[in-house]
Amino acid sequence: MSESGFHYRNGIFHADAVDLNDVAQEYGTPSYVYSAGMIRDNIARLRTALGPDVLIAYACKANTNRAVLSIMASEGLGADVVSGGELRRAIAAGIPAEKIVFSGVGKTDGELRLAFDHDIAQINIESAAELERIVALNPARPVRVGFRLNPDVEANTHAKISTGHGESKFGMPSAEIRQLYKEIARYPMIRPTGISTHIGSQLTELEAYRDAFHALAALAGEVEVESLDFGGGLGIVYTDEQPVDVAGYAQLVHDILTPLGKKLTTEPGRYLVGNAGVLLARVIDMKKTPGKPILILDAGMNDLMRPAMYDAIHVMNPVTMNQNNDIICDVAGPVCESSDIFLRGWTMAEPARGDVMALMNAGAYGFSMAGTYNSRPLPAEILVDGDRHAVIRTRQDMDDIVKGETVPGWLG
């Protein structure tokens, strides 16, 4: 039996049964590597806790690779999408339209029409203005809409990924939803089927969920809907966080939401894929400085933006363990930005040029947020499943990067 996930075997870091040095050798670096087994384990854990009656609509934005989406489809999951592009990807991967919800604060008319055409489960609307546009688009068949509630709760997470407080751009206060609900009765083609909420991401404490669920339940007592979508946000362990109490989370759902007798949907992203991916990078150089040495990797902030953007910490494991003395270094990428630093004051056995490193917990919001800044091609993505491995997205080359650029004739 092979172990699923990331672990050392005889001093070599593996994904499932696959040696990550071999992966780096065969596919190059930087590359994202995902463990299919871990994704399935994450789904199973959450599903066991929540029970079969809660629809798990995977928040695609965390990792939109088609192979990853097809795992979600074959596990029977739905999807939470936030753009026409994500909607198309979810459908193409085989996720049934009746399990797709569409969230997001700025859906264009074209994206709304696409959602009408696919007759998806629900469009979670964010404002009276958005409702007005849906009405004006004159859908040919009834459209199911959910109202996104802003429950005005403070989630204890990084300010840039907190969404449920009163000042955030997301959702509407309950008073506004009650008003809109009355108005909607005038439009036969709009069916107010649900209420949704999402208070933030990387949540590891249950307090804010409790408050949000109570707000959802209170509103559900005032407007008649069939379904409640309680958002995503379950956190994972990056460093020394307390692992989120999934059983406690499920208990809150069962205590506060289940008794209301509605269809329930949750939208987890990170929890399903975050710990199931690493970013493999090679050491380009060890730069000596008057201060700490700087370990320079061939992966940069364009490949994994989370440290630069949210001060996130992705711990690093050498793929080959060595017996060298420990050093304390900063770990940086090659991008010409001071914020292109993965780790500060990192202690590790001194590596050599060319060694392969794995930046951990990079399966969510890693590749999906990557860009080509500094004209750096997007990295490859590899899926490991037991002892099998395959490229699920080839590394970009320079032609991909400049594709679509043209020089106007008058410039000669």
Ligand code: LLP
């Ligand atoms: N539902 C909605 C409406 C959302 O906006 C999000 C995430 C989710 C579900 C899924 O949240 P999750 O379960 O993954 O926490 N780029 C940031 C995270 C941004 C989250 C945006 N919305 C990061 O790398 O930490």
